[in-house]
Amino acid sequence: MxxxxxxxxxxxxxxxxxxxxxxxxxxxxxxxxxxxxxxxxxxxxxxxxxxxQRELQDEVLTRLYDVVVSEGRINDRTVSARDRLVDCLRQVLAPAGVGTRAREASRVLYEQFILSEPTEQVRQAYFALEQEGRRRVEYWLTVLTNEGAIPAGDTSRRVNFLLTILNGLALERALPAEEGILRSENETLYMAVDAVMSDGVG
Structure with missing residues (x-):
């Protein structure tokens, strides 16, 4: 040891x-x-x-997300609601890196969850990861809705929308890209957040 x-x-x-x-x-x-x-x-x-095992898995995933994404950021009212939500979404993407690191992360996910017919064990692992990510995004949106920064609406649809954007951006990080990929990604995140905040989604 x-x-x-x-x-x-x-x-x-x-x-x-x-x-x-x-x-x-x-x-x-x-x-x-x-x-x-x-x-x-x-x-x-x-x-x-x-x-x-479920209690262990849930605690581990919560801890992993705590390391990756700070819950405190969404509550920092010295920063605009728009910027806070973009920062939180950006934190989800950051650990995968860009280029080689992002390709490796995508390869592992592909091999684990897509390449072959998933077993029940693989399904449970994926659903646990997905559920914890969904819970985090839902929390951020709830905080901003309670502040009045996001109009009341269908939070579930907004969560689905933002998770779809994150999945697409994570894949884009693994593909050959121009030098301005992070700038382009930032613009996409702001467009997505603007759509959520203006009630374009939900």
């Missing part, structure tokens, strides 16, 4: 091991034995902290 794990309590060891496994393979099944072995804890200890 590395020093990285030795400094942590058993619950945090389990979470770190599981996050690394998901980071290496988004479609990985978080088996009790596999995670416990990687974390250097007993299966009983893992089950004490996370009685079901």
């Amino acid at each position: 590395t020093d990285e794990y030795e400094r942590l309590g058993s619950r945090d060891r389990v979470l770190l091991a599981a996050m690394k496994m998901i980071g290496e393979n988004p479609g990985a099944k978080l088996s009790v034995r596999g995670v416990a072995a990687r974390a250097g804890v007993s299966t009983g200890s893992l089950r004490y902290h996370f009685p079901t």
Whole structure:
């Protein structure tokens, strides 16, 4: 076991091991034995902290999104609602990088979720990732709706719209592109946010 794990309590060891496994393979099944072995804890200890695999998976995905996307940004009223929402969406795209890193991320997703007929395990892994992403975007829109920055409307349609934009931009990052890809991406994000905020969607 590395020093990285030795400094942590058993619950945090389990979470770190599981996050690394998901980071290496988004479609990985978080088996009790596999995670416990990687974390250097007993299966009983893992089950004490996370009685079901679903509880472990949900906690891991929440933590991963917390690392990638700061919840606090959407609440910073010193910045315009428009800029806050674009910043939050931009944070979702940032970890994939551009070019080689984005191609690798797209390759992993393609191999895990598209290449072959998905098993039930793969479906559950994908739905868990998708649900956590959806929950985050829905939270941002709810905050801005409560502030009056977005008109009341069909939040679900707006979430679908923004997630579709993010998926397209993530794929675009992996394709051969001009040097101005991030500028073009920024313009697209602002157009999408403007559509949501002007009630063009929902």
